[in-house]
Amino acid sequence: MQLPGSTTPLLLGIYLISAAPDLMALETNITLELEAKGFTSIESNTNPDEPGLFDRDIAASLEPEFKSSFNEGSTFATFTPFGRWDSRDSERRHGDIRELNIVHVSGSWETMAGIGKVFWGVTESSHLVDIINQTDYLEGFDGEDKLGQPMIRLSRSFDQSSVTAFVLPGFRNREFLSRDNPLAPPFDIDNSEPVYQSEDQQQHIDYALRYSGYLDIIDYGLSWFDGTSREPGFLPGDDGRMVPFYPQMQQIGLDLQITSGAWLWKLEVIRRAFDHNPTSEDFSAMVGGLEYSFYSIADGLFDLGLLAEQHYDSRDDRATVTFQNDLFIATRLGFNDAESSEVLAGAFIDMDDDSASFRVEANRRVFTDARISIEAQAFSNVDPGNVSYGLRNSDFILVSLELFF
Numbered sequence: 001m002q003l004p005g006s007t008t009p010l011l012l013g014i015y016l017i018s019a020a021p022d023l024m025a026l027e028t029n030i031t032l033e034l035e036a037k038g039f040t041s042i043e044s045n046t047n048p049d050e051p052g053l054f055d056r057d058i059a060a061s062l063e064p065e066f067k068s069s070f071n072e073g074s075t076f077a078t079f080t081p082f083g084r085w086d087s088r089d090s091e092r093r094h095g096d097i098r099e100l101n102i103v104h105v106s107g108s109w110e111t112m113a114g115i116g117k118v119f120w121g122v123t124e125s126s127h128l129v130d131i132i133n134q135t136d137y138l139e140g141f142d143g144e145d146k147l148g149q150p151m152i153r154l155s156r157s158f159d160q161s162s163v164t165a166f167v168l169p170g171f172r173n174r175e176f177l178s179r180d181n182p183l184a185p186p187f188d189i190d191n192s193e194p195v196y197q198s199e200d201q202q203q204h205i206d207y208a209l210r211y212s213g214y215l216d217i218i219d220y221g222l223s224w225f226d227g228t229s230r231e232p233g234f235l236p237g238d239d240g241r242m243v244p245f246y247p248q249m250q251q252i253g254l255d256l257q258i259t260s261g262a263w264l265w266k267l268e269v270i271r272r273a274f275d276h277n278p279t280s281e282d283f284s285a286m287v288g289g290l291e292y293s294f295y296s297i298a299d300g301l302f303d304l305g306l307l308a309e310q311h312y313d314s315r316d317d318r319a320t321v322t323f324q325n326d327l328f329i330a331t332r333l334g335f336n337d338a339e340s341s342e343v344l345a346g347a348f349i350d351m352d353d354d355s356a357s358f359r360v361e362a363n364r365r366v367f368t369d370a371r372i373s374i375e376a377q378a379f380s381n382v383d384p385g386n387v388s389y390g391l392r393n394s395d396f397i398l399v400s401l402e403l404f405f
Contacts, residue, residue, distance in 0.1 A: 027067040035059050035400035039182050040378075058087040063098070076103045080148075084139070091178045092138050098148045110155040115148040118166075120210065120223060121268055122257040123287045125309050125328040125348070128268045129253035131225045132208060134172040141183050141391075147172045161213025168206035171196075171228045173244065186390025187234075188241040195235060196228065197247045197275060204228050204248075217260055223253040233279020247277035264291040266309070285313045287323070296336070305332035307346065322388050325351045339365040353383035357391075369404040 037057040066079045080099040086092035101114025121127030132149055139145035149172060155164040173194050177184035198204040206227020213220060232244035251272045258265040267288040274282060289309030297304055307330040311323035330346025341364040348357045358380065363373040375398040382392040 025068060028064065029067075030062070030064040030405040032403045032405070033061045033063075033400055034403075035061075035398055037396055037398040040395045040397065057089070059092065060085050065099075071104070074105050076105075077101070078103075089178050089181050091175065091181075094138055094175065096136065096147055098146075100148070108157045110153075110157070112151070112153040112155075115150050116153065117146055117148060118151075118153075119146075120221060120253070120255065122219070122255045122266045123268050123289065123309055124266075124291070124307055124330070125289075125346075126268075126287055126311065126323055128270045128285055128287055129221070129223055129255050131223070131230060131251055131253070132166065132168070134174055134230050136175075138175050138177060158213070160215065161211065164210045164212075166206075166208040166210075168208065168227060169203070171202045171204060171206070171246070173202065173246065174230070174232055182394035182396070183391065189234070190237050190239065190241040190243050194232065194244040194246060197245070197277070198228060217258055219257045219259070221253075221255045223251075223255075225249075225251045225253075229274070233277065235279065245279050247279070248275040249273065249277070262293045262295070264293075266290065281315060283314045285311075287311045289328070291332075300336055302336060303334045305334070306330075307332065322386075323348070324387075327351055341365075350383070350386060353386055355382045355386040355388065356380045357382075357388065366401075371402045371404075373400045373402070374398070375400075 035058070037059070039055055061082065061084045063080065063082045068077045069075065070077075078099045078101055080097070081095065082098050083095040084092055097115050099114070099116055101112050101116050103110065103112045118132040119127075120129045120131070126143070132151070133146035134149065135143050136145040136147050149168060150170040152167040152169075153164060155162055173191070176189050176191055179188055196202070196204070204227060206225070208223065208225045208227075210221060210223040212222070227248065228246050229249045232246050234242040235245045237243040249272055251270055253268070253270045255269075256265075256267045265288075267286070269284070269286040269288075271284045272282065274280060287309055289307065291305050291307045293306075294304040307328070309328040311326040311328070313324035316324055327349045328346060329349075330344060333343040335341040341362075343360070343362040345358075345360045347359070350356070356379070358378045360374070360376045362375075363371055365371050376396065378395040379388065379392050382389050
């Protein structure tokens with residue numbers, strides 16, 4: 001169970017005491033997910049001459065959400081635990097507290113204390129500015145799933161903007177898939193004792209500030225972060241395995257979205273500086289692009305969106321992330337049916353070495369309280385010098401069924 005540490009019992013007690021007067025008004029939502037994953041071209045990460053161990057995989061997850069309001073509706077409490085069971089990969093048998101917090105609203109002020117999730121970003125293919133929560137790498141290498149983060153959040157709203165300040169006590173280190181998983185990093189990692197640049201290690205207190213709002217057709221966000229990097233570098237260990245290293249860093253981010261009729265223009269830009277980091281260098285990165293939508297095609301049967309986004313990273317080939325000079329192109333089909341069917345199909349193309357990956361995501365509501373989803377990814381012509389070379393034989397298809405109670 002990956003839990004945020006000593007704050008958990010205290011916060012749970014606060015939640016139970018606060019929610020007690022309104023237990024009858026407790027709102028409960030439970031999501032049970034069943035998934036099956038198959039890999040179509042397998043090669044063992046430890047021995048290329050042996051077949052991989054994960055030609056198929058069955059897993060299940062449970063995520064209940066409990067909400068309550070009191071103080072005449074001005075105070076809210078939320079508790080969202082999460083648990084995953086996996087038939088093959090023991091590392092994926094894990095748990096987390098996604099949310100456990102109390103929010104109080106008073107006029108234009110909002111205060112939150114506890115464990116929470118915060119999302120920043122506007123682009124489709126990656127979220128550079130999103131920095132508050134640690135990535136839950138055990139749930140997916142696309143970076144969409146996040147661990148709960150202990151925080152105190154204070155926000156002040158104005159007519160068309162808001163300012164939010166964060167105090168982030170307690171760091172969540174990233175977990176990694178077992179070595180035999182085709183989606184694991186292409187080297188052995190010793191995650192038992194990660195190295196931190198700060199003497200406070202996981203107890204270092206991070207800070208963040210965000211100013212966001214809208215002006216006519218422009219939505220904007222300007223953010224600042226100072227603390228422990230959520231993305232680890234790696235140092236060689238004594239036993240030949242790599243040890244995660246978490247440096248101190250500062251990041252300034254900007255995200256913009258312009259809505260003009262059927263056009264969406266999107267941009268995320270960051271500048272990241274490190275304090276004497278032996279595993280990386282200061283860098284700038286951006287992702288920007290557009291989406292154009294055609295509505296009510298074929299007598300209103302579906303809407304069609306065309307997307308294109310360009311990635312840039314000033315580290316070029318020295319970048320530790322996949323996207324340093326890559327083009328993302330995709331199409332989105334949104335069917336205007338009662339089941340809210342949607343399909344997103346796209347490709348990532350490296351403009352330097354022509355390495356490519358293709359991804360399809362589709363989902364459709366079934367029955368009354370269920371949704372079926374399909375996710376597939378394939379890698380093609382991956383250059384040996386590309387960061388994603390370790391995934392070249394990790395094509396997969398995943399089918400999941402979510403049940404809502």
